[in-house]
Amino acid sequence: MNLEKILAISGKPGLYVLKVQTRTGFVAESLIDGKKITVNLKSNVSLLSEISIYTYEGEKPLTEVMQIIAKKEKNGQAISHKEDNAALTAYFKEILPDFDEERVYPSDIKKVLNWYNTLQAKGLVTDLAPAPAETAEKAPVVEEKPKKAPAAKKAKAKKEE
Structure with a gap:
């Protein structure tokens, strides 16, 4: 393991390992006690590698x-x-x-x-030194697309005009 998946989360003690990325954030596991927590995208998180x-x-x-x-x-x-x-x-x-x-x-x-x-x-x-292969493949960045307004609301707005 290298520092690529090690996180420091503001307001939370210790370090965490990035386990799974979700649509609304990610799941991290504490290096201190092994407990898993969910972290939303609003949290201030720092990758140690950065x-x-x-x-x-x-x-x-x-x-x-x-x-x-x-x-x-x-x-x-x-x-x-x-x-x-x-x-x-x-x-x-x-x-x-x-x-x-x-x-x-x-x-x-x-x-x-x-x-x-x-x-x-x-x-x-x-294991702090990153392996050359691991450095080349970084986790892909997932972008959330803006949600579209439901069709029913659009139709209702047209009827009112």
Whole structure:
């Protein structure tokens, strides 16, 4: 598994795996407790594969940042996201020396480390690098077509004229 189907849902703790896409949203399974939830299209959802960290040269994809953490920790747990802000910033400086300190807040560092440790606990850290075939085939985007007004209402409107 790679980060292509891992989600962070605003207002919901932890990470989720995208299971099934439906007409009105999708079904996701929690990585923490395995419970499935339905998420509508109005929810604020982020794919981890789409998230980047600001650096002075540009942006670094979250997948690469997590690979650096995994390499440093030899695929083990990183420091806890509950450490004080100074310790978190110092740790992040070790793994990503050129991160933009003005645009990357301690809360962002906490999220990244919490997400990494969650993925590591589930044994998904070794699979963070996307396979070339998986990168080429992305899930198709389904567009909803606007609904047409029922024919009976159209006929009634004509009669009233």
